[in-house]
Amino acid sequence: MTQSAPRAASPTEAIRLQLRSWPEVEAYLEHCKGVIVPLGSTEQHGPTGAIGTDALTAEAVALEVGRRTGVLVTPAQAFGMAEHHLGFAGTVSLQPSTLLAVLHDIVLSLARHGFERIYVINGHGGNIATSKAAFAQAYATAADRGLAVAPQLRCKLANWFMAGPVLQEARSLYGDEEGHHATPSEIALTLHLEPSLQTKQRPLPEPAPAGPIHGPEDFRSRHPDGRMGSNPFLAQASHGERFLDLAATALAADLEAFLA
Numbered sequence: 001m002t003q004s005a006p007r008a009a010s011p012t013e014a015i016r017l018q019l020r021s022w023p024e025v026e027a028y029l030e031h032c033k034g035v036i037v038p039l040g041s042t043e044q045h046g047p048t049g050a051i052g053t054d055a056l057t058a059e060a061v062a063l064e065v066g067r068r069t070g071v072l073v074t075p076a077q078a079f080g081m082a083e084h085h086l087g088f089a090g091t092v093s094l095q096p097s098t099l100l101a102v103l104h105d106i107v108l109s110l111a112r113h114g115f116e117r118i119y120v121i122n123g124h125g126g127n128i129a130t131s132k133a134a135f136a137q138a139y140a141t142a143a144d145r146g147l148a149v150a151p152q153l154r155c156k157l158a159n160w161f162m163a164g165p166v167l168q169e170a171r172s173l174y175g176d177e178e179g180h181h182a183t184p185s186e187i188a189l190t191l192h193l194e195p196s197l198q199t200k201q202r203p204l205p206e207p208a209p210a211g212p213i214h215g216p217e218d219f220r221s222r223h224p225d226g227r228m229g230s231n232p233f234l235a236q237a238s239h240g241e242r243f244l245d246l247a248a249t250a251l252a253a254d255l256e257a258f259l260a
Contacts, residue, residue: 015066017074025113028072033116033152034259036073037106038062039131041080041124044088046182046227048200050190051090053182054080057189058123061160064248065121069255074110077102080127084213087220096130103134104141111142111149118155119255123186131157156258161186163250166243173239179230180210181223185243187232192240203233 013019017035020028040055050056055078066073082093094102107118120131135155142150160166161183170178170185178185190197207227213219 012063012067015063015070015073017072020072025072029114032071032259033114033149034071034255035110035115035118036062036066036071036255037118037120038073038076039080039103039120039122039124039127040076040078041082041126042078042090042092043080043082043085043124044091044182044226045187046230046232047204047225048202048232049182049187049226050194050197050200052078053186053190054123056123056193057186058121058160060189060193060244061123061247061251062121064244065252065255068248068252071119071255071259074106077106080124081130082124082126084126084216084219085226087216088226099127099130100134100137103131104138107135107138107153107155108141108145108147111138111147111153114149116149116152116154117259118153119258120155120157121251122157122159123161125159125161128157128159154258156254158251158254160247160251163247165246165250169239169242169246174231174234176229177231177234179207179228181228181230182226182232183230184232184235185239188235188237188240189243190240191235191237192244195237198237201233201235204231207231 038058040058045053055076059076062073079092079094081096081099082091085091142153174184207229208223210228
């Protein structure tokens, strides 16, 4: 009985850190000091959006950027700072201090092995302030611990949904109905990634307008179905494919400049 030849790794498999061995990572570090960390959230996205939207989209964009650049991609950090969404079933949130500690430790772990450029691809606006604070703390800790890479260590936060071409396309497709949460652009990307989500799509009433975000009870009272000015029913899977390409193109160029 003849043995079949082992299947060659796909480009996406080749850049996933969790599928590499430690000697392979050591060899990678001989020619590249960069790594991509997908950062998302597990939170409500209106009555028709997937709770994992922010993690699904951040990971998909990160893997596509990694495929195009050859830069390793870590497993996604699927829990983020979503305290204001806790009024809706299924939301799982880290407090800002917890997320800060998690990101700080991720950066320090990677830096210890010789990674000098940590590129965080983020899918949730609520993570932005805490991520930047975590980077600042990580720089100080790396210096205090005398890590060899401390002088060269740099972290960068890239919000895929804020990339210029993505914003322009969303504005062109949806206008003011893009809104600020459970947006058709992010829902479109999830429809492209997971076609089964199409069954959740349905017309929705006029959404509550966007406004300042306070605690979960206040958010639920002012945005009773979880949306902020958005009409996710406009989303189409074909739009999502386009958003993925636009985001990956913009972020791949940004990452290469960051590594240089």
